[in-house]
Amino acid sequence: MISDLNPDRSLWHLIAVEVRRQRELHQLSGNQLAERLDVDRSTVSRWENGIRRLIDGYAKQLDALRHTNGLFERLVRFATAIDTGDWMTGLAAYQERATRHRMWETVLVPGLFQTPDYARAALRVGLVDDPDRALERRMARQASVFDRPKLPYMSVILNWAVLAQPVDSPEIMKGQLARLLEIGELPTVSVRVLEREAGEHCGLDGPFHLLTVDDRDIAFDDASTRGRLMLDPAEVQSVGVYTDLELGYMEAGRDQEAD
Structure with a gap:
């Protein structure tokens, strides 16, 4: 053999x-x-x-x-x-250990912040074979991050379309928005929204997730069928620069509003 x-x-x-x-x-x-x-x-x-x-x-x-x-x-x-065709397996393991999360999302609320009803509706119209099992895994990922004795630091930027895109009923959207407000009140979490008036920007290429695990950064590039974990330092650095540009873009917009 x-x-x-x-x-x-x-x-x-x-x-x-x-x-x-x-x-x-x-x-x-x-x-x-x-x-x-x-x-x-x-x-x-x-x-x-x-x-x-x-x-x-x-x-x-x-x-x-x-x-x-x-x-x-x-x-x-x-x-x-x-083997399962699902890089989320590796991502979940890193999310559980990460001390810092930096996220950019273009259309949907990030999985770590979704309510069960919102997640179920989103998974039902997606490409997963077993939405119920996928929902269980998503809720388990949330628990592994938010049920820890010490919460990680999280900086999340949502595109305006995330809030504008209806998912299922108005009641489900209301519950999801309430959940976002609740998470935003946590002392280690920052949730911000990039307004529609911002126009074109580097984040239009798609969502990403940057994690700090054991004093090193790991990146995850999301996709509709299969995401991709990036462990190579050069690739991860490019996502880090991308993140800094996006944060800088938002800070510049806030300064203009203040003026």
């Missing part, structure tokens, strides 16, 4: 090959690794042959055992996200 693994084409194959490589690098037998992870020897064999996929809990144990600095945990997270 091992000869059939192709780590150049599959992250799961790469994980399988790396589990075996790390075991042999530290001169451990399959039985010894199994004992240290408290699993059967056959489980280790299945991981290494790509028959059984490594899960997050054992990935963390392998990282701790081999001092691989989160390698297996990251590989499993990305492999799972790619």
Whole structure:
């Protein structure tokens, strides 16, 4: 089975090959690794042959055992996200750990701020296969961010169209706007709206989300069918500059209004 693994084409194959490589690098037998992870020897064999996929809990144990600095945990997270065709899997993990969020949204209220009714209506007309399951995941993402002992810092800019675009009934929109006002009152959250009179600006290219995780920035470029996580420093920096331009644009508009 091992000869059939192709780590150049599959992250799961790469994980399988790396589990075996790390075991042999530290001169451990399959039985010894199994004992240290408290699993059967056959489980280790299945991981290494790509028959059984490594899960997050054992990935963390392998990282701790081999001092691989989160390698297996990251590989499993990305492999799972790619396998389901949903980069939101990786995004949710980073959102849960982020100490700072910077967001720009063009049409819809950001998922982290949506009420269940608003989210259900938006998902129902989207491209998701199972709106009910997607709603559960979205609400779980919100809880992982807002139910923490210490809230992250959040700076959110909404395009005027977000408030103007009706989603389902007036009652649902009223509840969503009330939720935005409620979130805006939190001491670590800033919610601002870019008015229609602003005209053309760099944010017309589309929404994005910039997160600070473990003292480094990670970017997420949203899309209707599949978003994209950006981990490369050069790509993330470009989104950071983009964010600064958008914030600067808004500050300039506020100064003009004051004049």
